[in-house]
Amino acid sequence: MIFENTKAFAQQLDAQDSLHKYRDEFHFPKVNDKQVIYFTGNSLGLQPKRAKAYVDEIMNDWANLAVEGHFYAEKPWWDYQERFSKPLSKIVGAKPAEVTVMNTLTVNLHLLMVSFYQPDAKRFKIICEEKAFPSDQYMLQSQVQFHGFKPEEAIVEINRREGEHTICTEDVIAKINEVGDELALVLIGGVNYYTGQVFNMKAITAAGHQVGAYVGWDLAHAAGNVKLELHDWNVDFAAWCSYKYMNAGPGNASGCFVHEKHHHNADLPRFAGWWGHNKERRFKMEPNFDPVHGADGWQISNLPVLSLAPYLASVEMFDEVGMDALIEKRDQLTAYLEFTLHEIDKEVQGNFEIITPSNPSERACQLSVFLHGEGRSLFDYLMKNGVIVDWREPNVIRLAPVPLYCSFEDMYNFGQILKRGILEK
The missing domain is CATH 3.90.1150.10 (Aspartate Aminotransferase, domain 1)
Known part of the structure; x- marks a missing residue:
């Protein structure tokens, strides 16, 4: 045109x-x-x-039903998060069971790294992009220190070429191959917050898997903004905030993706909580954790439905469009x-x-x-x-x-x- x-x-x-x-x-x-x-x-x-109506609905149910709102509200609170699975799966290119909502973005990345960053003496390095968002930088530094490694040795940044503002895909893949069997995790922002560059997530994910590493994505600037095919790209995990392109309100809940290939892996560590326990048996108060099969199995706490309400209003609008x-x-x-x-x-x-x-x-x-x-x-x-x-x-x-x-x-x-x-x- x-x-x-x-x-x-x-x-x-x-x-x-x-x-x-x-x-x-x-x-x-x-x-x-x-x-x-x-x-x-x-x-x-x-x-x-429309967000106000969704919040008011919960406030009215709280006033009129109190604790019974968990089960008898128009949108019962105890499974409120399940309303996100289908519309969110379309937004990020996933199966409904592969997505959930919980916590906030950096909290979720930390929790997902419990499962997907398991360093040992040989394979302990993490690849990220130069000038990643500071929250990601701080998170990675604290994670490697928690596991007893030095950030300057464990964190490998992909640099921009001299005189260029963005990062070349071939440089990312070359660095992945160079680090090779020392690489435990690739974790990059799908869209760089500073330059707006969209990374080739499909190619980078494949390259990381080729050397035996897990690959995850911070999709803070990507969710609701770019075409994502997380399942087909074979991404291990991802998380995103809801308050940027997803219009859910300041500091609101985060979305998560965990590929279905990991859902039944009992050896994969995770931090457990009551809300991630088998839904059908949750109220039996059993002593041993039996995770929900799917991304919901990574949930820990009762969901803050007042926060989820404006997010649901926005997600349903995305589903319309x-x-x-x-x-x-x-x-x-x-x-x-x-x-x-x-x-x-x-x-x-x-x-x-x-x-x-x-x-x-x-x-x-x-x-x-x-x-x-x-x-x-x-x-x-x-x-x-x-x-x-x-x-x-x-x-x-x-x-x-x-x-x-x-x-x-x-x-x-x-x-x-x-x-x-x-x-x-």
């Missing part, structure tokens, strides 16, 4: 957009009494309007944003560098823009003028045009505000 940097053209694209109606499903903040242009769904998604439709709009919307940035760059004779890959197969709905010659003042201008964006040191603005609630007209209007900000400086 040949794009035009005009409001009329952007409005025409919105009129043709079958998902445009979902914009009205969300609450938007306001700045200067005007609805904002929201580019930070990669940090915290907007609130779905479908990932294929979201990805189709995502690609067009991101391409239009990219076009707009280049057009504004030419008009103001600036020097924007988009450090996210230009290949649509290597990116999702985030463009990270390095602002050569511009500083924090431009970010502040955007925020004061109703464009909610994200700043990352040293000089990067992250823009995430989420297809569920961002419009093509948003992209055009952003470009005009950006131009004014540079010219007024």
Whole structure:
């Protein structure tokens, strides 16, 4: 498609957009009494309007049924999490039994590493990407220290090539082969939070298995954003937060994936808890742990249904829309944003560098823009003028045009505000 940097053209694209109606499903903040242009769904998604009804339902059941709500609420609390299995499995490309919800992201990665990081004197190393999200870095450091290893010896980072912003798949695979039989685990963010690069999860997973390692993925920036086929890619485990592209609310529950090939492995260690025990026998209070077969068997605690309620509201919306439709709009919307940035760059004779890959197969709905010659003042201008964006040191603005609630007209209007900000400086 040949794009035009005009409001009329952007409005025409919105009129043709079958998902445009979902914009009205969300609450938007306001700045200067005007609805904002929201580019930070990669940090915290907007609130779905239907979320309140899902929370109110539980509050009403709690008021009217108290403890009996566990069994007699309209959506009984004791198996509330099971409502996620089918819609979430479609989002991440899994079988329903391979997914569950529990805890929060880093907690779940720690718990999954109990099962999938079992180092010994020879096979103890972990491969991750350079500039992984700090939480992952801290988690890996503490895990290897817990097992008696030194992080500088056990953690192997895949580096970017000199002068490049992203990591080459062939470099990841080469490092996996180099570490070889010393490699215990590959654990990488499926989408890099800083650059927006989408990794070739299928190829990297296969390479890790080839040398005998487990392979897991932190999908914080991938779930609800990219096409995932976790089961078919033979991924061992994965976890993701729900509050970015999944719009479940701040700090909300995490989703987990455990491949079915591990479900019946009695020798695989895990931390056990009552809620992971055989559902049919849970209330017999038996002394020995008998895990549920499936990802639910990794659960530990009674689920916080008040937190799960807004997540369920969002997941059911995803099920209505479908990932294929979201990805189709995502690609067009991101391409239009990219076009707009280049057009504004030419008009103001600036020097924007988009450090996210230009290949649509290597990116999702985030463009990270390095602002050569511009500083924090431009970010502040955007925020004061109703464009909610994200700043990352040293000089990067992250823009995430989420297809569920961002419009093509948003992209055009952003470009005009950006131009004014540079010219007024």
